[in-house]
Amino acid sequence: MGKNKITRAEDYSAWYNNLVKDADLAEHAAVKGCMVIKPYGYAIWEAMQKELDQRFKDTGHENAYFPLFVPKSLFEAEEKNAEGFAKECAVVTHYRLKSDEDNPGKLMVDPKAKLEEELIVRPTSEAIIWNTYKNWIQSYRDLPILINQWANVVRWEMRTRLFLRTAEFLWQEGHTAHATKEEAIAETVQMLDVYADFAEKVMAVPVIKGIKTENERFAGAVDTYCIEGLMQDGKALQMGTSHFLGQNFAKAFDVKYVTKENKQEHVWATSWGVSTRLMGALIMVHSDDDGLVLPPKLAPIQVVIVPIYRSDEELELVTKKGDEIFNTLKAAGIRVKFDTRDTHKPGFKFAEYELKGVPLRITVGPRDLANNQIEIARRDNREKSLIDADINSDAINNTLDEIQKGLFDRAKDHQETHITSVDTWDDFKEALETKTGFISAHWDGSGETEQKIKEATKATIRCIPLDNKQEAGACVFSGNPSTQRVLFAKAY
Amino acid sequence: MGKNKITRAEDYSAWYNNLVKDADLAEHAAVKGCMVIKPYGYAIWEAMQKELDQRFKDTGHENAYFPLFVPKSLFEAEEKNAEGFAKECAVVTHYRLKSDEDNPGKLMVDPKAKLEEELIVRPTSEAIIWNTYKNWIQSYRDLPILINQWANVVRWEMRTRLFLRTAEFLWQEGHTAHATKEEAIAETVQMLDVYADFAEKVMAVPVIKGIKTENERFAGAVDTYCIEGLMQDGKALQMGTSHFLGQNFAKAFDVKYVTKENKQEHVWATSWGVSTRLMGALIMVHSDDDGLVLPPKLAPIQVVIVPIYRSDEELELVTKKGDEIFNTLKAAGIRVKFDTRDTHKPGFKFAEYELKGVPLRITVGPRDLANNQIEIARRDNREKSLIDADINSDAINNTLDEIQKGLFDRAKDHQETHITSVDTWDDFKEALETKTGFISAHWDGSGETEQKIKEATKATIRCIPLDNKQEAGACVFSGNPSTQRVLFAKAY
Numbered sequence: 001m002g003k004n005k006i007t008r009a010e011d012y013s014a015w016y017n018n019l020v021k022d023a024d025l026a027e028h029a030a031v032k033g034c035m036v037i038k039p040y041g042y043a044i045w046e047a048m049q050k051e052l053d054q055r056f057k058d059t060g061h062e063n064a065y066f067p068l069f070v071p072k073s074l075f076e077a078e079e080k081n082a083e084g085f086a087k088e089c090a091v092v093t094h095y096r097l098k099s100d101e102d103n104p105g106k107l108m109v110d111p112k113a114k115l116e117e118e119l120i121v122r123p124t125s126e127a128i129i130w131n132t133y134k135n136w137i138q139s140y141r142d143l144p145i146l147i148n149q150w151a152n153v154v155r156w157e158m159r160t161r162l163f164l165r166t167a168e169f170l171w172q173e174g175h176t177a178h179a180t181k182e183e184a185i186a187e188t189v190q191m192l193d194v195y196a197d198f199a200e201k202v203m204a205v206p207v208i209k210g211i212k213t214e215n216e217r218f219a220g221a222v223d224t225y226c227i228e229g230l231m232q233d234g235k236a237l238q239m240g241t242s243h244f245l246g247q248n249f250a251k252a253f254d255v256k257y258v259t260k261e262n263k264q265e266h267v268w269a270t271s272w273g274v275s276t277r278l279m280g281a282l283i284m285v286h287s288d289d290d291g292l293v294l295p296p297k298l299a300p301i302q303v304v305i306v307p308i309y310r311s312d313e314e315l316e317l318v319t320k321k322g323d324e325i326f327n328t329l330k331a332a333g334i335r336v337k338f339d340t341r342d343t344h345k346p347g348f349k350f351a352e353y354e355l356k357g358v359p360l361r362i363t364v365g366p367r368d369l370a371n372n373q374i375e376i377a378r379r380d381n382r383e384k385s386l387i388d389a390d391i392n393s394d395a396i397n398n399t400l401d402e403i404q405k406g407l408f409d410r411a412k413d414h415q416e417t418h419i420t421s422v423d424t425w426d427d428f429k430e431a432l433e434t435k436t437g438f439i440s441a442h443w444d445g446s447g448e449t450e451q452k453i454k455e456a457t458k459a460t461i462r463c464i465p466l467d468n469k470q471e472a473g474a475c476v477f478s479g480n481p482s483t484q485r486v487l488f489a490k491a492y
Numbered sequence: 493m494g495k496n497k498i499t500r501a502e503d504y505s506a507w508y509n510n511l512v513k514d515a516d517l518a519e520h521a522a523v524k525g526c527m528v529i530k531p532y533g534y535a536i537w538e539a540m541q542k543e544l545d546q547r548f549k550d551t552g553h554e555n556a557y558f559p560l561f562v563p564k565s566l567f568e569a570e571e572k573n574a575e576g577f578a579k580e581c582a583v584v585t586h587y588r589l590k591s592d593e594d595n596p597g598k599l600m601v602d603p604k605a606k607l608e609e610e611l612i613v614r615p616t617s618e619a620i621i622w623n624t625y626k627n628w629i630q631s632y633r634d635l636p637i638l639i640n641q642w643a644n645v646v647r648w649e650m651r652t653r654l655f656l657r658t659a660e661f662l663w664q665e666g667h668t669a670h671a672t673k674e675e676a677i678a679e680t681v682q683m684l685d686v687y688a689d690f691a692e693k694v695m696a697v698p699v700i701k702g703i704k705t706e707n708e709r710f711a712g713a714v715d716t717y718c719i720e721g722l723m724q725d726g727k728a729l730q731m732g733t734s735h736f737l738g739q740n741f742a743k744a745f746d747v748k749y750v751t752k753e754n755k756q757e758h759v760w761a762t763s764w765g766v767s768t769r770l771m772g773a774l775i776m777v778h779s780d781d782d783g784l785v786l787p788p789k790l791a792p793i794q795v796v797i798v799p800i801y802r803s804d805e806e807l808e809l810v811t812k813k814g815d816e817i818f819n820t821l822k823a824a825g826i827r828v829k830f831d832t833r834d835t836h837k838p839g840f841k842f843a844e845y846e847l848k849g850v851p852l853r854i855t856v857g858p859r860d861l862a863n864n865q866i867e868i869a870r871r872d873n874r875e876k877s878l879i880d881a882d883i884n885s886d887a888i889n890n891t892l893d894e895i896q897k898g899l900f901d902r903a904k905d906h907q908e909t910h911i912t913s914v915d916t917w918d919d920f921k922e923a924l925e926t927k928t929g930f931i932s933a934h935w936d937g938s939g940e941t942e943q944k945i946k947e948a949t950k951a952t953i954r955c956i957p958l959d960n961k962q963e964a965g966a967c968v969f970s971g972n973p974s975t976q977r978v979l980f981a982k983a984y
Contacts, residue, residue: 027556029620030566030624030625031561031562031563031611034560034561036555036559037557039554039555039556041555042554042555042556046555062531062535063538064528064529064530064531064534065534066662067521067526067528067660068613068644069523069526070523072589072599074522075589075599076598076599079597084601086590086591087588087590089587090561090584090611091587091589091601092582092585093584094582094583094585094719095580095583095648096578096579096583096614097574097579098578098579099578106568107567107568107578109583118601119523119582120589121560128521128522128523132528133523151644152643152644154560166558237637326713
């Protein structure tokens with residue numbers, strides 16, 4: 001980390017900002033609210049993309065690409081969706097610059113090049129896509145349409161944080177069209193499961209699957225399903241959403257199909273997305289005061305080999321062994337780096353790879369080699385051990401699997417021990433003041449109550465968990481009858 | 493193809509437009525000048541991306557991501573670059589919409605949300621990237637920087653054609669920074685070679701490597717290297733460019749480094765890019781009047797199995813064999829599809845896969861199976877043959893390799909037989925009227941002559957080939973002395 005190391009306990013927010021910069025993940029761009037994703041950060045995002053993309057294809061989806069710009073008249077067609085995003089839209093109004101005669105060498109917008117209709121830079125692509133699907137769908141034979149897009153989107157945010165909330169971000173957005181309501185709901189749930197599986201198996205981040213309340217629903221959706229993660233500071237982060245859109249967009253864009261029975265029906269829709277925000281979750285769930293901690297499945301470098309030597313003779317010895325280990329692990333498909341730089345000392349390298357979150361470090365030194373041993377050090381729990389220098393790639397792979405599992409178990413334990421069940425308003429407030437994490441409480445189901453609780457405490461309903469058990473109770477705020485508990489938390 | 497099939501001979505341009513639509517590659521979007529890349533087209537682009545990305549990484553480059561928007565003040569910093577792109581820039585001027593009180597349900601640009609400084613939607617990213625590199629580069633130890641970005645860019649074009657020229661397109665742009673001029677030139681040439689290798693080995697499209705004249709150079713470059721392909725109609729297509737930028741951007745953005753000798757020097761730069769335009773080249777070089785012809789290395793489906801049957805008994809027989817072939821080829825890593833649809837007849841399927849350019853079709857029918865044989869049909873040369881029904885995946889892979897090579901050889905032959913060498917202006921004009929392809933002619937090296945030739949004939953200098961031999965001659969237009977021939981052509 002930087003010279004003035006700030007710990008999580010001191011200032012979690014500053015710790016996060018420093019870590020993102022110090023570990024070379026991303027930085028603020030010259031454009032307000034936008035970020036530059038640096039090569040090390042982008043490599044992690046690429047690993048996420050690869051895993052997600054495979055899962056989308058395994059569930060029958062294909063990728064396609066739709067335009068960046070949405071004409072205003074299309075954008076406003078689905079009124080709730082338009083209203084939901086209108087306040088944060090970047091708008092293209094002109095298509096040309098010209099020389100500024102009053103300022104030689106400078107340019108100005110050419111007033112003669114004003115667009116007849118303004119173009120919105122997509123904040124999400126339902127409008128442009130459903131306007132396209134209209135031409136693709138005539139009969140039940142054209143359904144389902146199962147398409148995903150990897151793209152950049154823009155939502156003009158005033159308060160931004162690297163990865164968590166930026167004006168431009170990268171994401172994928174799935175947009176599917178179905179003949180029946182049941183099929184569309186099944187798709188919505190399937191993609192939520194894909195996200196949850198990815199979060200838990202690949203990111204090692206446990207999530208709670210649930211449904212959003214009406215207040216928190218995607219603008220234009222009938223139901224928004226979500227996965228919610230819990231960060232180390234006890235705040236929740238919405239990590240992905242899958243929307244059942246009903247026939248809202250089909251009606252707005254007049255998309256009908258002829259059924260097998262030769263009737264005209266509106267099409268049913270879903271959309272679902274995850275974004276570079278996942279990078280924020282990954283960082284905040286696993287990392288510590290010394291830097292990034294990465295699950296092996298997403299680490300650009302899974303194993304780093306650091307040589308220790310004083311003499312030329314020792315250099316020759318450790319280089320030979322280092323090369324051998326490098327080749328063995330590389331042949332086994334492990335992402336391995338042998339750091340042979342002679343410009344940096346081992347101590348510097350140790351700190352650097354800790355900061356970068358490399359899951360496993362192998363140190364090759366003459367003293368251990370004399371006993372035909374090498375040292376392995378785990379980034380997750382800091383355990384060091386000596387192993388046979390004739391390295392076995394299966395053993396290393398097993399250790400990487402253990403690290404992957406260990407990170408998940410630790411995060412899962414944190415999540416489970418940070419859900420507080422309360423039954424009164426006083427207990428609710430006290431839990432918010434003295435504890436962190438989710439609060440499980442009865443709620444009367446009204447948006448008004450939800451809004452009042454938010455205003456009083458800043459806590460929002462993160463979701464109604466899918467696996468909720470039904471139980472009679474009284475709303476923690478209004479005292480009105482309730483049939484189930486919901487999860488509240490302060491959130492990013 | 494559609495009902496009103498147009499051949500290449502009748503109208504090459506209409507043939508191309510129809511093919512792009514009929515083969516489900518792309519279509520015009522509701523946004524003027526933009527396109528929707530459909531799943532089948534996008535799958536080919538993804539295959540291109542994968543191959544290119546691997547080559548970039550193999551040559552030491554990393555991916556990163558920079559913002560979509562460029563503040564006007566940064567955009568205009570490198571004056572030639574700014575001037576070159578100013579006339580085709582989409583400009584964001586506002587960041588919010590509001591309800592239009594005069595038109596209930598409609599939105600309007602909120603005049604209160606006008607940006608202090610306009611944002612340009614990137615037509616290319618040199619400006620935003622060099623403004624960032626300024627902060628990344630202090631010393632020679634920070635060099636080289638070898639970064640690539642996969643992104644969308646916008647250049648406002650009035651006359652657009654799917655894939656060849658669209659307002660928004662997808663591309664990759666490499667941006668590298670070096671300590672010395674020699675290193676930067678070596679990088680420029682290396683990436684040109686990467687592009688040429690990709691075009692020839694993967695796309696099966698032969699290219700000519702060369703340098704652009706000053707008139708055709710990238711705005712802001714010292715030298716623009718290019719690969720030029722020749723389409724079946726004899727027009728040239730610029731398929732990729734690699735620019736040596738000298739110190740132009742380093743000076744515009746004040747990017748200096750401290751040398752080993754402790755001196756301050758400006759950094760040397762390159763940039764290089766290929767785009768979805770490559771899709772246009774791929775289509776135009778190989779396809780025929782019956783549809784797309786794809787090289788196996790880029791075909792989303794390399795082999796399709798079509799069953800033929802009349803009775804249930806025959807269905808059972810061909811399904812068993814079809815499954816067996818499918819599993820064998822899939823296990824060998826071949827992208828294979830077994831089309832078991834009972835809603836379409838074999839003849840329909842044959843035409844469909846011809847249209848989609850699937851390189852190899854296997855037909856499994858009871859008559860051939862009685863002799864333990866199946867029929868294979870090559871898309872490239874229409875050859876059919878009977879082979880042993882106990883399929884050998886090596887043999888199929890060999891056939892795919894032959895198709896890949898056959899396509900390249902055919903295109904190479906077309907290219908070589910369409911270069912006409914002329915020495916007089918009359919011969920130059922006659923060649924343009926009676927022949928297609930490149931014209932190799934002496935040129936006096938002046939931009940004025942080049943411009944006059946263009947005005948008189950529409951032919952432009954495509955490039956000065958890198959492997960040119962030096963020979964004394966007289967400019968075909970001006971009669972002034974010349975040291976080498978250059979390649980002219982009408983171009984897309």
